[in-house]
Structure formats: C-alpha cells, structure tokens
Amino acid sequence: MSxxxxxxxxxxxAIDATFGTVPMVCExxxxxxxxxxxxxxxxxxxxxxxxxxxxxxxxxxxxVSSHFAMLQKRCTVDGVAxxxxxISADNISLVFxxxxxxx
Amino acid sequence: MxxxxxxxxxxxxxxxxxxxxxxxxxxxxxxxxxxTLPFIAVDVASVSSYADDLPQVQRISMDIVLKVHAxxxxxxxxxxxxxDIEATLDGATDISSLSSDGITIYSWVYGGSSQEWEESVLMxxxxxxxxxxxx
Numbered sequence: 001m002s003x004x005x006x007x008x009x010x011x012x013x014a015i016d017a018t019f020g021t022v023p024m025v026c027e028x029x030x031x032x033x034x035x036x037x038x039x040x041x042x043x044x045x046x047x048x049x050x051x052x053x054x055x056x057x058x059x060x061x062x063x064v065s066s067h068f069a070m071l072q073k074r075c076t077v078d079g080v081a082x083x084x085x086x087i088s089a090d091n092i093s094l095v096f097x098x099x100x101x102x103x
Numbered sequence: 104m105x106x107x108x109x110x111x112x113x114x115x116x117x118x119x120x121x122x123x124x125x126x127x128x129x130x131x132x133x134x135x136x137x138x139t140l141p142f143i144a145v146d147v148a149s150v151s152s153y154a155d156d157l158p159q160v161q162r163i164s165m166d167i168v169l170k171v172h173a174x175x176x177x178x179x180x181x182x183x184x185x186x187d188i189e190a191t192l193d194g195a196t197d198i199s200s201l202s203s204d205g206i207t208i209y210s211w212v213y214g215g216s217s218q219e220w221e222e223s224v225l226m227x228x229x230x231x232x233x234x235x236x237x238x
Contacts, residue, residue: 046168046226047144048136072174072223083174102140102172103222 001091008092012060024057024096026075026084031064033057033077033096053100055082058093067094074101106237107147107163109206114165114231115145117198123187124180132168140224141171143188153234160209160236167192167229174223185227189216192229202238209234 001009021032036056043050057077061067070084075098082098089095104112111131119129122143130138132146146166153160169188171181192198198211214230 046132046146047130047142047170048132048134048138051137072172074175083172102138102170102224 005091009060009062012058012093015058016060022078024059024075024077026070027066027073029064031059033059035077036095050102051100052103053082053098054085055098057096057098059096061089061092061094064094070096104205106161106206106235107150109237110163110208110233110235111145111147111165113201113203113206113208114167114198117201118143118145118167118188118191121187121191123184127169127184132166140175141169141184144168144170148230160234163233163235165231165233167231169227169229171225171227172223173225181225185216188227188229189213192231198233205238207236207238209236 016032016034019034021034023030024033034057036058038053038055040051040053043052055077067087067089071087073084075082075084077098081101083101083103084096085099085103086097087094115129115131122129126141128138128142130142130144132144148164148166151162152158153162169184192213198208202208211231211233214232216227216229218225218227220226
C-alpha cells in the first residue's frame with residue numbers, strides 16, 4: 001500500500017462512518033458495504049413476473065478475499081438476496097453491481 | 104377452466120412429481136407471481152381445432168422451459184436434469200393416460216428440445232404437442 005492508498009482508505013473510512021454500512025454476505029464471507037444507487041421494476045417474463053433490480057454497493061478491498069470468485073454468485077445485502085453481476089476493483093475499494101437473483 | 108389450461112395443469116402436476124431436483128419449482132408460465140431460479144415454466148403456445156367436424160378436439164402445442172442460472176448450477180447437473188425431463192415428456196403413453204378432471208388427452212408427442220442463452224440464464228425449451236378435449 002502506498003501513501004496515496006492509505007490516504008484514500010482513510011477517506012473510505014470516513015465515508016463508511018458518515019453514510020453507514022450494512023453487512024454483505026457472499027461465498028461464505030461477511031463484510032461491510034456502503035449502499036449506493038438502487039433501482040427496481042417489474043415486468044412479465046416466462047415463469048411469471050420478473051423484478052429487475054440493480055443495486056451498487058462499495059466495500060473496502062482489504063476486507064474481501066477472492067472477490068472475482070463472487071461474480072454471478074448469490075449474495076445478501078442487509079438480508080436481501082441479490083446476484084453479483086459486476087465487480088470493479090482497485091487497491092482500496094470494490095464496487096459491486098448487484099442484480100436480481102434471476103438476472 | 105379451458106381444455107388447454109387443464110392440459111397445462113396436468114403437465115405441471117406430472118413434472119412436479121417427476122422433477123429431477125427438489126430445488127426446481129414447476130410453475131404456470133403466466134401466473135402473476137415471481138419465482139426464483141431454477142424453475143420449469145409451462146405454457147400453452149397455441150391451440151387450434153383438430154378438424155372441422157371434431158371441433159371439441161383441440162391440437163394444443165405446449166412450451167415447457169427449464170431456466171437455470173450459470174452461477175448456480177453445475178454443468179453436469181443441468182445435463183442430467185435435461186435428460187430426466189426429456190425422459191418424462193417422452194413418456195407419451197403415460198402422459199396421455201392422465202385423462203381426468205374434465206380433460207381427455209388422446210395423444211401426446213414430444214418434439215425435442217432446444218437451448219438458448221438470455222445473458223447468464225440458460226433456457227432449455229421442450230416442445231410438445233397433444234390432442235385433447237374436454238371430457
């Protein structure tokens with residue numbers, strides 16, 4: 001970790017404290033995330049109604065191991081079920097884009 | 104309930120009894136509810152009269168779709184599920200003998216399956232056609 005990483009991590013700590021965190025559980029790991037934007041809608045689909053959902057959450061990279069193994073896996077955020085659709089990673093933060101478990 | 108709806112419910116009952124995994128839900132494709140993968144959705148694709156002089160006998164084409172997510176299931180499991188479902192649907196004699204509850208099924212022909220991806224969801228389409236009438 002560089003001094004820049006340390007500086008950015010301290011910024012994330014401040015964001016966690018300011019916005020608050022909720023627990024995310026995926027692939028046997030539990031870690032804190034800050035919840036960002038979310039969308040939800042309904043549409044008809046084969047097999048009944050579908051509920052397309054999108055939620056963005058941010059975790060600290062140091063809190064999670066093997067994060068890319070979580071792609072396409074089911075998870076929960078504060079007890080609500082989602083599926084990991086995309087992960088953007090850098091040295092200090094992980095941004096998970098989560099979708100409905102049927103997506 | 105129409106003849107085609109009765110056939111649909113019969114197939115839902117058959118597949119629910121013979122589903123290859125307890126994790127699979129068998130559902131009416133048009134039901135107004137949300138379901139979690141994996142599931143088998145059963146739908147009536149089309150209905151037509153079998154013959155002008157036999158209007159009570161209908162040719163009913165059924166769409167039966169297995170939907171599974173790539174992130175959930177092992178490839179071998181899905182292959183085994185497909186084989187099990189095909190074996191069930193190919194049991195034409197067994198299914199056509201299920202005439203009850205106001206419906207007579209005269210014949211049941213399994214027409215094979217095809218597969219397609221919808222993003223990360225694999226959809227296996229099983230096509231069947233039957234001749235049926237209200238009893």
